[in-house]
Amino acid sequence: MKFKPTIGLEIHAELKTKTKMFCGCLNDPDEKIPNKNICPVCLAHPGALPTINKAAVEEVVIVGLALGSEILEHSKFDRKNYFYPDLPKGYQISQYDMPLCKGGKLLLFLSEDPEEGKKSIQITRVHLEEDTARLIHSADKKSALIDFNRAGVPLMELVTEPVMHNGKEARLFAQGLQLLLKRLKVSKADMEKGQMRCEVNISLSKDDKLGTKVEIKNLNSFRAVEKAIDFEIQRQKDLLEKGGQVVQETRGWDAGKEITYSQRLKEEAQDYRYFPEPDLPLLHVHSEKEKAEGSLFNLEELKKKMPETPWQQKEKIKNSYGLSPKEANLFIQDEQLADFFERTVEEFKEIKLKDKAISLAFNYLLSDLKGLMETELIDWDNLKINPHNFSKLIILLLEDRISSRIAKDVLVEVAKKGGDPEEIIKAKGLEQVSDTNELKIIVTEIIKNNSIAVEDYKKGKINVIKFLVGQAMAKTRGTAAPSVLEKLFKEQLG
Numbered sequence: 001m002k003f004k005p006t007i008g009l010e011i012h013a014e015l016k017t018k019t020k021m022f023c024g025c026l027n028d029p030d031e032k033i034p035n036k037n038i039c040p041v042c043l044a045h046p047g048a049l050p051t052i053n054k055a056a057v058e059e060v061v062i063v064g065l066a067l068g069s070e071i072l073e074h075s076k077f078d079r080k081n082y083f084y085p086d087l088p089k090g091y092q093i094s095q096y097d098m099p100l101c102k103g104g105k106l107l108l109f110l111s112e113d114p115e116e117g118k119k120s121i122q123i124t125r126v127h128l129e130e131d132t133a134r135l136i137h138s139a140d141k142k143s144a145l146i147d148f149n150r151a152g153v154p155l156m157e158l159v160t161e162p163v164m165h166n167g168k169e170a171r172l173f174a175q176g177l178q179l180l181l182k183r184l185k186v187s188k189a190d191m192e193k194g195q196m197r198c199e200v201n202i203s204l205s206k207d208d209k210l211g212t213k214v215e216i217k218n219l220n221s222f223r224a225v226e227k228a229i230d231f232e233i234q235r236q237k238d239l240l241e242k243g244g245q246v247v248q249e250t251r252g253w254d255a256g257k258e259i260t261y262s263q264r265l266k267e268e269a270q271d272y273r274y275f276p277e278p279d280l281p282l283l284h285v286h287s288e289k290e291k292a293e294g295s296l297f298n299l300e301e302l303k304k305k306m307p308e309t310p311w312q313q314k315e316k317i318k319n320s321y322g323l324s325p326k327e328a329n330l331f332i333q334d335e336q337l338a339d340f341f342e343r344t345v346e347e348f349k350e351i352k353l354k355d356k357a358i359s360l361a362f363n364y365l366l367s368d369l370k371g372l373m374e375t376e377l378i379d380w381d382n383l384k385i386n387p388h389n390f391s392k393l394i395i396l397l398l399e400d401r402i403s404s405r406i407a408k409d410v411l412v413e414v415a416k417k418g419g420d421p422e423e424i425i426k427a428k429g430l431e432q433v434s435d436t437n438e439l440k441i442i443v444t445e446i447i448k449n450n451s452i453a454v455e456d457y458k459k460g461k462i463n464v465i466k467f468l469v470g471q472a473m474a475k476t477r478g479t480a481a482p483s484v485l486e487k488l489f490k491e492q493l494g
């Protein structure tokens, strides 16, 4: 029997605002002292009144604009009622039927598969709500402490349409969204720190009718998102094939055993008894025509402030430098790497072999410089080589003034200590020797001292030439051009 899996995502992200959603307390996720950033509003003391954080609204609107969502002119907050110790009010202020943003889509741009790079996932809505307090359970699980620092932190919730069909698509969506949130500077979106949390809805069906929906929570890595979905698809398939029934429930993910497990039966939406928050006014996000009247939120101004989206940047990098999707992904996932590369390429404007320089720079940046930074634990801030000197090194290599061996050595030196590559190679006499008269003497000497190798070569062991070239390279401390040496050996050996 064929079953078609359908997957939707609900993603929460803590916003990076200075203060909390409905009070003036600091929004500091790094605060170590429990219950430091609290006040009567976020502790729900009777009579304390909330006020809306304008910056948080703007941040969600910016996300909506980047996703091409409709920004609703009128939006409102509602109370979502439920009881849990991490929720002091007994309800969470959220948005129910009038969210800030409706619709929109996100391109699965991080995929390396050219076809999948064209697929986009429809978004249902993006809204704003508040985070809950953090429960710290004791080791014996008999008691718990509550830290209210997180209570009332602005939380963005994004819901997708149920349009994904496997774990990989869901992972690509979550990774793409994380990159977007970081690029828009609205959230740190670190999944391990709980700053971005994914919930998955999965159902299997034989026909067009959607099957019973199962929700998976506690997914705190991209790997967990993909693995949990693929596990759950298989579990439901096995169950249905045996004639069993899928129960509507919430399941957790056991990262150690890589299985999902039943947590509780799912509440229906009406269980939350949503109703409009009476202590907050309707939100009015003004449109262009109302700009003249002096609006609180100005969509046109926000649009102007928007940085380039990661998928726009990927297209730009891919097309202007002729990189593959995989290579372009490396750059958009590391903003500083992309910046270093773009500034290096700027320096190649005037040179003849521009394309060759770009591809050389690309290889030296990704394999040599990045490799060195990883092994020596150098980060972008304490890297001593700048794009100007890096481009100089690439040009020296391109003009055959240094060998690739020397280029690698000089790169290590400049990366660690700084300096001008051209001055270094001059001072150390590392410039490539392509003066054939000088090299001819060395070649003659090597032939004289390696009679066995020479005989082997004459007997037809052509590869011996590599050994002879290596000897000559050592003699010249790597400054000779290997191609020139090879030619000279061939000439002299006949």
Ligand SMILES: [Zn+2]
Pocket (backbone or CB within 6 Å): 020, 023, 024, 025, 037, 038, 039, 040, 041, 042, 043, 152
């Ligand atoms: Zn507060």
